[in-house]
Amino acid sequence: MKECRHIQPLFFAGQDGELSPADKQRLTRHLESCSNCRAAYNRQAQVSKGLAGLVAGADMVEASIDWAEQAHAIHRYVKSRTMGRMPSRALAWKILVPMAATLFILGIGLGYLLFSPLAVKGPLPVLSSEPQVSWSVLQTTLGKKELSNYLTNAQILLTDLMRSCDPGSGQVDVDQLNRNRVRTMLQQSRYFDDYLHDPQLMSARGLFKQIDWLLYEILALDDGASCTQVSRLQDYVRRERLLFKIRLIGKDIVYSEV
């Protein structure tokens, strides 16, 4: 019985002539001595014969088909179902990858704007009648270098003024030296302001007006300007200067309201 279990899997191979000489001899010897396996082998032969008929039927069906025409039909079907889109990898390489690369670059740019040392940290200071500034317009009209110097000088001056802020009285003590610096600053603001008479640049004038007005106030007050006012102006100039630097790396920022 144990031998039968090992022999029976060889039936198909034996009938297909796929057995090794040793297995063939083993099968023949066993069939001669075992009537059960002989009957099973004959039944298997009948199955094989019937199967050959079925396979021949498949051959006939296969031969009756125009495979070239069929290939066209299949291709048309695939095209209609995929709406002519490319296989996913081609799609990825030709569309998705460039798209991802563009998004990545934009992401880096945005990240730089938001998190770089030049970026404005925290809420922006709010001034009355906040000016609308387009730095690309300003730097074209006034010159990149002049504008940069002006803003740097303004920031240094305001920082120095804040150093003389007396927390007790809340006033900035403006000495003679700083008064002279404020006057120079005012002249420069007015000089810039004169260049911006074009109605299209009127909005940019606000920046200098704002600086001008606060500086004038500092000069007008004999007992010194309020620390809060100077501080607000300092924040404002710092922000404009940062935005101007961002403009220098190719970004133009126009904002109307904070």
Add this chain to the structure above:
Amino acid sequence: MTEVTHVDNLAERQLILKIKEGDQQAFHELILLFEKKVFRLAWGFFQDRDEAMEIVQETFLKVYEKIDRYDERSSFQNWLLRISKNLCIDAYRKFKHRKTHQQDVFELVEKWGQTAVKSEDRVDRDSFEQSLKEGIAGLSNRQRLVFVMKHYNLLKYQEIAQVLKISVGTAKSLHHRASKSLQKKLAHYEVSE
């Protein structure tokens, strides 16, 4: 179990590479190369031309959609047949239900209509083949797949094992059980020693 590498089949690999890049002509050539093989598997599984043709179409649609997932180090034919067999299994349940319904209709037609006169030998042969078909249809999906791949697609056990992701021993065992089951089904036919 290791997959047979087909590094030598350069033309086939180039064709697949082109398809991955979106070459429609290459895809058409691929259909021409493999449509018969898919048809034979589906025909063996369903014994029905329309159903087999539908499987061929769906197989190539899947191939087109998933070609980027095909690993060039493995046999393309095995990957293709694996897709086909999955589609066959998915479609079989619906097919069986439809077939049972059709069978009822045919039986009624045969009962009331006139059957063609056939020779006794022809009737016996047709009846035997019909029983064999029914026997194959009655096998489990795995047994039927192994049986069809072995006898219709003429695949070796090792190839069958790769397509079905089973061991060679399991493939042989499934085939043996399928054979035993068919012998049992056809036992009432006389066998001369």
